[in-house]
Amino acid sequence: MSQHDRYISPFSTRYASDEMQYIFSDDNKFRTWRRLWVALARAEMKQGLTNITPEMVAELEAHVDDINYEVAIEREKLVRHDVMSHVYAYGQQCPKAAGIIHLGATSCYVGDNTDIIVMRQGLELVRKKLIGVLAKLAKFAEEYKDMPCMAYTHCQPAQPTTVGKRATLWANELVMDLSEIDHRLATLQLRGVKGTTGTQASFMELFKGDADKIRAVDASIVQAQPHALRAHLRFEPLPDGGCAQPQLHHRHAVVRAHAGRQRQQARCHG
Numbered sequence: 001m002s003q004h005d006r007y008i009s010p011f012s013t014r015y016a017s018d019e020m021q022y023i024f025s026d027d028n029k030f031r032t033w034r035r036l037w038v039a040l041a042r043a044e045m046k047q048g049l050t051n052i053t054p055e056m057v058a059e060l061e062a063h064v065d066d067i068n069y070e071v072a073i074e075r076e077k078l079v080r081h082d083v084m085s086h087v088y089a090y091g092q093q094c095p096k097a098a099g100i101i102h103l104g105a106t107s108c109y110v111g112d113n114t115d116i117i118v119m120r121q122g123l124e125l126v127r128k129k130l131i132g133v134l135a136k137l138a139k140f141a142e143e144y145k146d147m148p149c150m151a152y153t154h155c156q157p158a159q160p161t162t163v164g165k166r167a168t169l170w171a172n173e174l175v176m177d178l179s180e181i182d183h184r185l186a187t188l189q190l191r192g193v194k195g196t197t198g199t200q201a202s203f204m205e206l207f208k209g210d211a212d213k214i215r216a217v218d219a220s221i222v223q224a225q226p227h228a229l230r231a232h233l234r235f236e237p238l239p240d241g242g243c244a245q246p247q248l249h250h251r252h253a254v255v256r257a258h259a260g261r262q263r264q265q266a267r268c269h270g
Contacts, residue, residue: 017129023121027067032117033086033110034064036221037101040193043220044103047213049206056097063093083107104195104202112191117225120188127181134174141167193218 012021022028038060045052068089076085083102091098102109145164150157193214195202200214207213 017125019125020122023118023125026069028118028121029114030067030086031065032114033083034060034067034090035224036110036113037087037090038064039221039224040105040109040217041097041100041103042224043217044100044206046220047207047216049103052100052103056094056100059094059097060090060101063090066093068093081107083110104193104206106194106196106198108191108198109193116188116190120185123181123185123188127178127185130174130178130181134171134178137167137171137174140164141171190222193221 016024038057041052041060042057045054045057071092072082072085072089075088076082079085079088084107087102090101094101141164143164144167145162147163148160149163149166151159151161151166193203194200203214203217204211
């Protein structure tokens with residue numbers, strides 16, 4: 001199908017690297033959903049649910065990466081629900097485990113937690129590139145610290161300065177962005193394992209009222225994350241027990257810092 005008959009974001013076509021496009025891709029999203037489902041099944045099995053077996057968990061693990069998109073797309077036409085469509089599609093590949101995929105959870109278990117993981121991956125990529133740009137700007141500023149130039153304000157000459165001094169001002173903006181990104185990375189929190197409408201009633205039923213086992217399931221899912229994520233991502237359920245959407249300011253930090261890096265690169269090459 002033509003790419004000219006539908007909206008395409010310039011964030012993807014003009015500004016985003018291949019790495020960033022993958023982070024926000026369907027492949028990364030739905031593979032993360034499946035990893036979260038594997039982690040949930042293993043955690044529930046570990047806490048004593050006898051209807052989940054190691055063989056089922058192994059079957060789920062074997063199909064984390066080979067997403068059967070066609071099946072999910074056809075199923076969604078029928079049920080109009082993205083998560084349930086992918087639960088069904090995963091179950092088609094894992095017939096032994098089909099009945100225990102997403103057991104007890106609500107859609108936000110995979111939706112919100114994946115958003116948090118993806119945002120962290122995006123922030124980490126921007127942080128790495130931001131540090132690279134700052135290093136180049138520092139070298140540029142040192143090289144041209146004595147080169148005089150005219151500073152402008154409102155497109156009119158203002159007073160003399162140096163090219164190096166101007167570069168330090170550009171860099172200062174990026175240092176503030178870096179500080180903001182570090183703060184966001186330090187405060188990102190996973191959303192916990194919730195049941196329907198954001199309560200844990202379904203898990204209380206599964207574990208016969210044993211709240212300690214439910215908390216242990218949360219902890220196990222954090223431990224199942226890659227090491228780079230595990231050090232900072234933790235489950236901190238909101239006080240009302242809801243399944244709130246991830247805060248938008250984390251998304252804005254990615255966009256703001258990435259846009260700032262593009263501006264500074266343009267200035268250096270312009």
